[in-house]
Amino acid sequence: MSFRIISPKNAQKIMKSIFWASGILTIIILIVIIGYIILKGMPVISLEFLLADPIDSGRAGGIAPMIVSSIYVTLIAGIVAAPLGVGAAVYLSEYAGESRLVKLIRFGAETLAAIPSIVFGLFGLSFFVIFLGMGWSLLSGGLVLALMALPTIFQVAEVSIESVPRSYREGSLALGANKWETVYRVVLPAAIPGITTGVILGMARAISEAAAILFVVGSALAMPASIFDPGRPLPLHLFVMATEGISLDNAYGTAAVLVIMLLVITVLTNTFVERYRKKMMGR
């Protein structure tokens, strides 16, 4: 004992403060980044900024077409990826059992989640834009983002479907329902909060992505009339504003809008999940 330079008791004290410091540092990092963006961006944001078209390639004016483009691509991503992701999750947890194929499908989802966004971008360019002839459009962009949102939705949905108690399924089957009726009427309704969270997380990934749509969505400044028009979602607009040095003020404004949107999404999903968890616990 006497050879120890630091006694276990002191080591415990020192390490505890180091752990606390690292936790607090993480919080500070977030506050500094978000605080800076919002403080600099808030003065720029006004109703006019949100509702007006950009003037002089973004030097003045607002970001209305970018907001509309973002909504379009995110909705396309959600509408396409949600049924695919949830369907895959249902198949894996209810129908497939444990086989080589299931392992392969899981590895596939992991791979899809790990592929760099710029590689998705190149794939979107060569497949949707050129090979399928969709051109530079919100549709091409939305479809690329759907592929990126897919693994998130699948993984979250699978966990929430698997956490539905076995007894629910047994009760339904005992009443004479067949498998699909059980899944559709019992398992999916019970798993809905988790599935919703998954879809929101997938769409959040889609709304914040820029690299994957850089060469797919067309980067047009005009208000898109339909999903077959090119557009420029918010993250892409921010990238162009910042790197081409067009307007620092408008870049701050765009960044703040993006950050506020993501804060709202995070808070909403958290309260939603928390409330549901309480409801389930209180039963």
Next chain:
Amino acid sequence: MNKRLEEYFVEKGLFITAIFSIIVILLIIAFIFREGFPIFQEYGFLNFIFGMDWAPSDGQYGVFTMIIGSLCITILALIMAVPLSILCAIFMAEIAPPTMTKILKPVIETLAGIPSVVYGFFGLIVLVPFVRVQFGGTGFSMLTASIILTVMILPTIISVSVDALRSVPLEYKEASLALGATQWQTIKNVIFPAAIPGVITAIILGMGRAVGETLAVIMVAGNVTQIPGSIMDPVRALTSNIALEMGYATGLHYNALFGTAVVLFLMIMVLLVIANYYHYKKKVVIGGGYL
């Protein structure tokens, strides 16, 4: 009979959604490799990978400097991110009181949710001038890119590590504490060693995110194709190379950028296979009652 038919079609339909991600991956491989193949054929795969010069106007397509650039940025980011995120993960899993955990969880989710362009923008506006003033040079450097990447991969490493730490059986901890070990001794000698395979998976996933990050790196790294002599030198990552030049590339240059994507894809696949190996090992080790 009708019901049975419905059941049959539902199952087949669900099966198709399940294999959809595999189909997508095969399509991605097919299209990226198809467009990238001409550069390997005409310039030579080894010349492409190990070539030191990238000068598309002179017909030089070597990406070696960018492979090194990507690796250097990633490793420097890991050196900063791994200690902080492991400490923070242990804090969340073992030490923090419930209120602190309740604050940290959304903090980490928000850090993970901030768009990479916003990180890049923050780096460009705040970090680049900071580095320029503190360390000299232009401020666009390997160090700046690594700092931004550090923040971006923190949430990945923390959340996966927390899961790994929490999945260590409670008996291990109780046994250690019952033997009179302090909390720190228990963490150091029991909980952390048992969670190591999961932590390694977390680090590799963070590494994958760092290698694949594009726009945030472009905005702060300086994008010069050279082997960096110091951490203050500008570098160009593989991802940046694609995003910077795809807008105007034609002919073999276009193929060379797809070739760059092939290299990236292969790097990510190697990381994934390693991560899966450790994931598998973790299950075996913990299930087998390792202590």
